[in-house]
Amino acid sequence: MSNYLRSSVIAGxxxxxxxxxxxxxxxxxxxxxxxKALTDAGLTLADVDGLCATTxxxxxxxxxxxxxxxxxxxxxxxxTVGGSSFMSQLTQAALxxxxxxxxxALIAYGSNARSSRNVNGLIETPIHEQPYNPLVxxxxxxxxxxxxxxxxxxxxxxxxxxxxSSRAWAKLNPDAELRDAISADEITAAxxxxxxxxxxxxxxxxxxxxxxxxxxxDRAKDLRKKPIHVLGNASAHSHREIAxxxxxxxxxxxxxxxxxMQQAGVSHNDINLLQLYDAFSINPILFLEDLGFxxxxxxxxxxxxxxxxxxxxxxxxxxxxxxxxxxxxxYGLFALIEGIQQLRGESGQRQVPNxxxxxxxxxxxxxxxxxxxxxxxxxx
Numbered sequence: 001m002s003n004y005l006r007s008s009v010i011a012g013x014x015x016x017x018x019x020x021x022x023x024x025x026x027x028x029x030x031x032x033x034x035x036k037a038l039t040d041a042g043l044t045l046a047d048v049d050g051l052c053a054t055t056x057x058x059x060x061x062x063x064x065x066x067x068x069x070x071x072x073x074x075x076x077x078x079x080t081v082g083g084s085s086f087m088s089q090l091t092q093a094a095l096x097x098x099x100x101x102x103x104x105a106l107i108a109y110g111s112n113a114r115s116s117r118n119v120n121g122l123i124e125t126p127i128h129e130q131p132y133n134p135l136v137x138x139x140x141x142x143x144x145x146x147x148x149x150x151x152x153x154x155x156x157x158x159x160x161x162x163x164x165s166s167r168a169w170a171k172l173n174p175d176a177e178l179r180d181a182i183s184a185d186e187i188t189a190a191x192x193x194x195x196x197x198x199x200x201x202x203x204x205x206x207x208x209x210x211x212x213x214x215x216x217x218d219r220a221k222d223l224r225k226k227p228i229h230v231l232g233n234a235s236a237h238s239h240r241e242i243a244x245x246x247x248x249x250x251x252x253x254x255x256x257x258x259x260x261m262q263q264a265g266v267s268h269n270d271i272n273l274l275q276l277y278d279a280f281s282i283n284p285i286l287f288l289e290d291l292g293f294x295x296x297x298x299x300x301x302x303x304x305x306x307x308x309x310x311x312x313x314x315x316x317x318x319x320x321x322x323x324x325x326x327x328x329x330x331y332g333l334f335a336l337i338e339g340i341q342q343l344r345g346e347s348g349q350r351q352v353p354n355x356x357x358x359x360x361x362x363x364x365x366x367x368x369x370x371x372x373x374x375x376x377x378x379x380x
Contacts, residue, residue, distance in 0.1 A: 005263075006379065007098035008105075009220050009227035012041025012213035013340040018326045019177050021207040022115040026055040027068045029209030029328075030110025034069065037211035042224030043104060050075045050102030050214075052089035056111035056329035065108060075101040082364025083277055084235065086212075086333040087371030091233050093214050103219075108211040111328035115207050126241040135194055137279075138202060140242035140366035142194035145282040147248040149196060152297035154285075156196050160187035161303035162281040163200050163323055168309045170320025172350035177204055178324040200323070201281040208328035210337055217379070228340050229379045231357075232264030235371035242366040252370040253290035253361060260359075264374035268293055271374075272355045273342055274314065275335040277363035278321040284308075287361050288316070291372065315352050318342060332362035332371070339375050 014036030017029045024032075030053065038044055051073040053065030062078040075096045079088045086107055093105035125136050134140065148154060164184060170176035182200070190198040220227040236255035239245045261267070274293075276284045285299035293314065294302060302308055308316035317323075319338040322331040339358035341347050356378065362371040 004095050004098040005230050005233065007217055008094045008214045009217050009229055010212055010340055011215045011223045011227060012037040012043065012225065013211070013337045014040050015208055015210040015334060015337055018175055018208040018328070019206055020115055021112060024112055024115070024207070026057050026110040026112050027065060028110070029112060029207060030055060030065055030108045030211070031069055031209070033110065033209030033211040034106055034108045037106070037213050040225060041213045041215070042222070043213060043215070045069055045071055047104045048106045049073050050093060050096055050105030052077045052079070052093055052105065052107045054078070054080060054085055054109045054330065056113050073102065081237070081369040083279065083330040083332045084362030084364035084369050084371040085330065086336060087233060087360070087362045087373050088235055090230065090373060094230060094233070097214060097216055103216055105214040106211060107214070107333065108209070109330060109333045110209040111330070112207045113329045114205050128243060129241055137366045138194045138197065141280040141282060142197045143242055144245070144248045144286070144367055145196050145280065148282060148285070151249055154300050156188050157184055158300040158304070159196065159201055159281040160184040161300065162278070162284055163187050165303050165308045166278065166317050166321045166323040169318050169350055170324035172310060172348070173319050173325060176320040176325040177206065178320070197280055203279045203322035203327035203331070206326040206328040208326050208334070210333040212333065212336060212340065226344050226377065228343055229376045230373060231266065231376050231380055232260035232262070232372070232374035234259035234263060235369065237369040239368055240365060245367060249286065249296070251286050251290050251367050253287050253372065256370045256372040257291035257361070260372035260374050265380055266357060266374060270357050271359045273318055273339070273352045273358050274316050275318070275339045275358065275360040276316055277331055277335060277361055278317055278323050279327065279331065279363065281323065283363060284316060286367070291359070291361065310350065318347065318350050318352060335360050335362065336373065343375055343377050
């Protein structure tokens with residue numbers, strides 16, 4: 001494991017206001033989650049001297065969040081690459097702690113996208129795509145999904161299996177937005193948003209705040225909860241506009257995944273559970289393949305064979321994911337929190353037995369930026 005990751009541990013994690021939280025702003029929700037995460041760690045805002053903040057709305061999110069929280073951190077960062085920003089921020093925070101720039105780093109996010117209904121125009125349309133008036137980002141993901149179905153002979157029913165898997169986990173999660181039973185026929189018959197993606201193939205639009213706390217590893221014995229170690233963390237990006245994606249059926253996860261696993265010193269057989277950014281049903285299929293858990297074109301079989309379901313040998317998105325749990329504009333930090341809580345044995349009915357190592361994968365842009373994090377209960 002790279003030395004800089006040894007210097008810190010994840011001490012606290014929490015989310016707040018998930019679902020619909022009318023009356024609360026993005027910063028309100030960010031602050032609620034931050035206080036909960038710090039309490040989880042047995043720390044307070046007075047301990048925070050490092051900050052990475054993101055919202056769905058603010059141009060200077062770390063400055064706005066620090067002022068709102070009433071802190072003046074000695075180190076801050078606002079690396080923003082979409083839903084995988086938080087994995088990148090995890091790298092930056094760990095490096096800052098290793099360098100002695102801060103001792104306690106808060107990584108926090110907030111969005112009231114659902115209750116404010118303020119989502120139009122927040123995601124820029126790349127200039128070369130503007131003449132086609134795409135529905136950003138759905139049109140880009142639909143393009144990748146259509147290519148995948150064509151190239152590998154998959155069907156919309158195969159995409160529906162991803163939704164069914166997420167819903168099976170959501171049924172076990174009292175905080176999940178969508179817990180009702182659903183059939184494959186209902187999914188494929190739902191209104192089309194962008195062919196071949198129907199309404200259920202698209203993630204939720206939610207409110208919510210999320211936060212995790214990193215601190216020096218030598219403080220682990222003083223923490224309120226069992227510390228979680230970051231064994232590996234790597235990212236890669238291949239394009240900005242979907243039209244410039246080198247291969248619509250292969251993401252940069254095929255670069256970030258092996259790098260993170262090599263850094264962590266683990267193999268695929270060591271991974272007990274996966275949290276894969278599922279903004280759309282095509283995403284987990286692509287990521288399972290690109291991360292090396294199956295060959296290209298075979299990702300759909302893992303869902304059809306229920307290996308990803310509760311009780312399966314490859315648990316995927318154990319909180320219900322962005323398709324059934326929540327998706328407040330950017331989901332990556334919520335995926336990290338689910339990985340952390342699973343490793344701490346805090347997941348109730350959905351708890352994966354003997355969970356010691358989790359792979360969490362973030363996605364930013366239109367399959368543009370990929371980031372893979374390996375979490376563990378032990379420092380290897």
